[in-house]
Amino acid sequence: MEVRLSRSPRAGRLPRPGAGAWLGWALAAGLPLLFLGVFFAWPVVTLVGQGFLVDDGAGGRTPDLSGFAEVLSQERTWRVVGQTLAQAAAGTVLSVLLGLPGAYVLYRCRFPGRALVRGLVTVPFVLPTVVVGVAFRAVLAPTGPLGFLGLEESFVAIVAALVFFNYSVVVRTVGGLWERLDPRAEEAARALGATPWRAFRTVTLPALGPAVASAAAVVFLFCATAFGVVLVLGGMRYGTIETEIWIRTTQFLDLRSAAVLSVLQLVVVSAALLVSSRLRARREAALHLTSDRSAAHRWRATAADVVPTLVTVVVVAGLIVLPLAGLVARSFRGPDGSWGVDNYVALGTTGGRNALSVTVWEALGHSLRTALLAAAIAVVVGGLVALVVSRRPRSPGLRRAVGGLDALFMLPLGVSAVTVGFGFLLTLDRPLGLDVDLRTSGLLVPIAQAVVAVPLVVRTVLPVLRAIDPRLREAAATLGAPPGRVLGTVDVPLAARSLGLAVGFAFAVSLGEFGATSFLARPDTATLPVVIYRLIGLPGAENYGMALAASVVLAVLTAGVMMVAERLRGDAGGGEF
Amino acid sequence: MNIRHRRAVTAAAAVGLLPLLAACSGDDAPAGTTSSSPTGDAPLSGTVTLVTHDSFALSDGLLESFEQETGLEVEQVAAGDAGTLVNQLVLTADSPLGDVVFGVDNTFASRAVEAGVFEPYTPADLDPSVTALVGEGLEGLTPIDQGDVCLNVDTAWFDAEGVEPPSTFEDLLDPAYRDLTVVANPATSSPGFAMLLATVAAFGEDGFEQYWTDLGANGLKVTEGWSDAYYVDFSGAGEGGQRPVVLSYATSPAFTVTEDGDATTTAALLGTCFRQVEFAGVLAGTDNPEGAKALVDFLASADVQADVPANMYMYPADATVELPAEWAQFAPQADEPFDVAPADVAAHRDEWIQQWTTAVIG
Numbered sequence: 001m002e003v004r005l006s007r008s009p010r011a012g013r014l015p016r017p018g019a020g021a022w023l024g025w026a027l028a029a030g031l032p033l034l035f036l037g038v039f040f041a042w043p044v045v046t047l048v049g050q051g052f053l054v055d056d057g058a059g060g061r062t063p064d065l066s067g068f069a070e071v072l073s074q075e076r077t078w079r080v081v082g083q084t085l086a087q088a089a090a091g092t093v094l095s096v097l098l099g100l101p102g103a104y105v106l107y108r109c110r111f112p113g114r115a116l117v118r119g120l121v122t123v124p125f126v127l128p129t130v131v132v133g134v135a136f137r138a139v140l141a142p143t144g145p146l147g148f149l150g151l152e153e154s155f156v157a158i159v160a161a162l163v164f165f166n167y168s169v170v171v172r173t174v175g176g177l178w179e180r181l182d183p184r185a186e187e188a189a190r191a192l193g194a195t196p197w198r199a200f201r202t203v204t205l206p207a208l209g210p211a212v213a214s215a216a217a218v219v220f221l222f223c224a225t226a227f228g229v230v231l232v233l234g235g236m237r238y239g240t241i242e243t244e245i246w247i248r249t250t251q252f253l254d255l256r257s258a259a260v261l262s263v264l265q266l267v268v269v270s271a272a273l274l275v276s277s278r279l280r281a282r283r284e285a286a287l288h289l290t291s292d293r294s295a296a297h298r299w300r301a302t303a304a305d306v307v308p309t310l311v312t313v314v315v316v317a318g319l320i321v322l323p324l325a326g327l328v329a330r331s332f333r334g335p336d337g338s339w340g341v342d343n344y345v346a347l348g349t350t351g352g353r354n355a356l357s358v359t360v361w362e363a364l365g366h367s368l369r370t371a372l373l374a375a376a377i378a379v380v381v382g383g384l385v386a387l388v389v390s391r392r393p394r395s396p397g398l399r400r401a402v403g404g405l406d407a408l409f410m411l412p413l414g415v416s417a418v419t420v421g422f423g424f425l426l427t428l429d430r431p432l433g434l435d436v437d438l439r440t441s442g443l444l445v446p447i448a449q450a451v452v453a454v455p456l457v458v459r460t461v462l463p464v465l466r467a468i469d470p471r472l473r474e475a476a477a478t479l480g481a482p483p484g485r486v487l488g489t490v491d492v493p494l495a496a497r498s499l500g501l502a503v504g505f506a507f508a509v510s511l512g513e514f515g516a517t518s519f520l521a522r523p524d525t526a527t528l529p530v531v532i533y534r535l536i537g538l539p540g541a542e543n544y545g546m547a548l549a550a551s552v553v554l555a556v557l558t559a560g561v562m563m564v565a566e567r568l569r570g571d572a573g574g575g576e577f
Numbered sequence: 578m579n580i581r582h583r584r585a586v587t588a589a590a591a592v593g594l595l596p597l598l599a600a601c602s603g604d605d606a607p608a609g610t611t612s613s614s615p616t617g618d619a620p621l622s623g624t625v626t627l628v629t630h631d632s633f634a635l636s637d638g639l640l641e642s643f644e645q646e647t648g649l650e651v652e653q654v655a656a657g658d659a660g661t662l663v664n665q666l667v668l669t670a671d672s673p674l675g676d677v678v679f680g681v682d683n684t685f686a687s688r689a690v691e692a693g694v695f696e697p698y699t700p701a702d703l704d705p706s707v708t709a710l711v712g713e714g715l716e717g718l719t720p721i722d723q724g725d726v727c728l729n730v731d732t733a734w735f736d737a738e739g740v741e742p743p744s745t746f747e748d749l750l751d752p753a754y755r756d757l758t759v760v761a762n763p764a765t766s767s768p769g770f771a772m773l774l775a776t777v778a779a780f781g782e783d784g785f786e787q788y789w790t791d792l793g794a795n796g797l798k799v800t801e802g803w804s805d806a807y808y809v810d811f812s813g814a815g816e817g818g819q820r821p822v823v824l825s826y827a828t829s830p831a832f833t834v835t836e837d838g839d840a841t842t843t844a845a846l847l848g849t850c851f852r853q854v855e856f857a858g859v860l861a862g863t864d865n866p867e868g869a870k871a872l873v874d875f876l877a878s879a880d881v882q883a884d885v886p887a888n889m890y891m892y893p894a895d896a897t898v899e900l901p902a903e904w905a906q907f908a909p910q911a912d913e914p915f916d917v918a919p920a921d922v923a924a925h926r927d928e929w930i931q932q933w934t935t936a937v938i939g
Contacts, residue, residue, distance in 0.1 A: 130802075134804065134809055143819050231802075247765060250664055254927070439669075518655075523653045536808070537802075544814075
């Protein structure tokens with residue numbers, strides 16, 4: 001029996017488009033490019049450029065690249081680069097190895113409570129890093145439950161925290177494709193006598209390749225640029241390029257060496273993107289996708305289900321639930337050690353000693369509004385990018401352009417939030433001749449959050465869009481459907497499931513975003529993470545308790561949003577193909 | 578005001594014309610009655626944007642009543658922590674983010690003054706206790722609040738162990754206090770940097786590095802920021818920490834008062850303090866200089882000064898303002914805090930932090 005991973009020679013090629021279609025595609029690519037240009041490239045290039053310009057003493061500025069020689073000749077720089085790469089590589093490999101069984105169990109098997117677990121694994125992704133850092137340190141400190149391991153301020157602690165944050169990226173990105181994968185190919189292999197492991201390795205894994213590469217790229221970028229958690233858990237000893245940029249920019253205003261480090265970071269990030277896109281390109285294939293209802297099966301007590309389930313249970317219980325449970329338990333304890341809901345009651349106030357300018361519930365409202373707007377922007381921009389990038393035009397030049405566009409939109413994950421935030425200050429004072437100071441406008445917060453969320457939307461939707469058999473589109477076009485109709489009847493319904501995930505992801509990213517937000521927030525419209533940072537930075541057991549209770553609220557909200565997002569799109573992607 | 582105009586103002590500041598500009602805009606006139614605006618006695622109007630760090634807060638209604646009294650509308654922009662705030666101001670000196678800044682402290686202010694960020698302005702009739710807080714080179718800024726960064730001890734822990742608590746920096750080198758101290762990193766935390774400055778003042782520019790080397794040899798622990806030092810490592814926070822000596826604030830003991838309100842379980846070592854002073858200032862190139870001055874006057878006013886302890890967890894700059902009872906009883910300030918001239922701080926910040934890093938982190 002032929003295994004139906006179709007690699008038709010004409011894969012991805014569409015009938016020659018007309019002028020209208022060209023205009024459509026140009027717009028679809030142009031709008032995201034404009035967005036990225038104004039809200040990312042321009043600010044970053046301007047700030048980095050400042051680092052390479054020095055006063056010439058006559059009121060002008062001249063380029064000066066001597067910073068390169070200086071920073072690159074420091075031993076510390078290379079130690080930091082080495083640590084960044086080692087942490088990111090270890091974090092990525094572990095997240096993928098542990099995430100694959102998780103994706104299988106949570107997206108390929110049906111069991112009661114599945115939606116809840118799916119929501120739960122996304123929680124770490126949005127938790128404020130200072131809270132997670134403190135929670136992890138409390139577990140690993142000599143007096144903590146895992147203190148006997150002696151892992152405090154260790155490489156292992158940092159990598160564990162990186163996996164904690166990024167596990168869900170792998171589970172969801174890979175799971176999103178896996179649950180749509182037609183199971184018949186694997187069943188066929190099994191029917192021909194392959195063991196479950198062999199069938200997985202030779203049939204399923206190659207099919208999942210693009211999603212795995214997608215997820216790995218995102219996780220690598222998140223790990224390489226992890227900041228707060230590395231600072232809290234590793235101190236100065238385990239600095240990364242990102243923490244160095246942060247310190248040199250916000251503490252020393254040493255833009256020159258920050259600029260050199262930013263360029264260095266960009267090199268690392270571009271290399272990672274190149275490797276990932278090579279991996280994807282080799283494995284890219286149109287797949288047989290199917291509606292999720294037929295793809296997932298009821299959980300069975302077979303080795304194929306039990307082994308990944310055990311791995312997942314250990315990871316979810318040990319790595320995710322344990323630190324979270326500590327957090328939740330502590331949030332129900334009062335200053336004197338008694339149990340109660342005082343910390344939650346206090347969320348309706350501005351703190352025991354008026355620590356905040358808004359109540360936590362008000363901050364939650366601001367967070368929700370901001371995140372909704374950010375998710376909307378991210379889904380429109382990211383959706384367009386995914387759509388454009390999913391096509392493989394005939395001309396090699398265009399194909400390269402499309403590939404470049406793909407990589408371009410990943411960059412925001414790989415550039416320091418400090419660089420972007422400070423860059424905003426230099427460029428968004430009446431941008432493009434508009435008479436509005438965007439730097440202090442409330443609109444900038446959702447925009448900044450959307451910049452970070454766009455790559456996630458692209459990476460979530462793209463594997464599915466790319467996996468759509470182009471013959472479906474060709475068939476539709478042959479039958480006379482105009483391009484818009486082809487999109488509406490082929491791409492959108494098939495991508496709808498992953499679009500739901502993407503909306504949830506974008507929303508979650510925005511809810512948890514702190515780096516850029518902290519530069520731009522206005523005190524009277526502070527978001528939940530900003531309020532949590534403020535509370536945990538103040539003396540007083542009441543404030544600490546409130547910070548933990550607010551973190552739990554953020555966690556529950558995130559899990560809830562992810563569950564709703566999955567449910568909403570659950571049946572919308574219907575249609576059997 | 579367009580960008581070109583703003584540049585001109587900044588350029589003027591850079592060549593030393595600032596005092597002149599300030600003088601002709603009515604330096605000494607009290608808020609709301611300034612007579613130097615082009616339209617004479619026209620009431621204040623328009624929007625004033627207050628750029629501040631993320632710890633700024635006032636009681637409900639206070640800012641609103643200021644708006645009602647003056648006809649101004651106040652907008653707030655938060656720019657991250659204190660260091661981030663100053664660096665943002667320096668970067669945007671040509672096109673300021675707002676009209677008034679609050680939250681620049683004496684460990685960072687010189688950098689901003691040198692960059693020509695401020696238009697000097699001082700409210701009239703400040704109490705001498707307030708003007709005494711203006712450091713050398715920071716004239717033209719208005720002190721709004723102050724606080725001492727000091728080591729704190731868990732007195733209950735020392736009682737239980739039957740050990741006398743330390744009281745000076747030198748004490749901490751005693752082997753009896755081995756492995757008992759946790760502080761925040763000066764490179765990443767402002768209290769950490771304040772303690773570094775206190776040791777520079779205590780042991781001199783040539784001696785502080787040796788002190789930290791010795792402290793490191795006596796089992797010092799360093800965290801990234803104040804909160805994880807206090808909540809994870811400090812035994813007095815009630816979170817299961819192990820170390821009874823922590824870097825915190827002179828006010829912290831007011832937050833560990835026992836249930837009956839008679840005692841506190843921690844104490845600040847008042848011989849180890851560095852005094853942080855937070856300033857407000859008018860930003861050079863403001864679109865609304867009169868409004869900006871009125872806002873600075875408001876921040877220095879008795880109403881706001883009385884509101885500072887409850888909302889910003891700092892002492893008011895004005896020593897004549899009454900303090901919360903808990904503070905008066907449990908959180909006295911140091912009589913003689915350590916001090917380093919702001920200009921020295923600006924000149925040596927990076928170098929000192931690097932020396933510290935070499936001595937402690939290696």
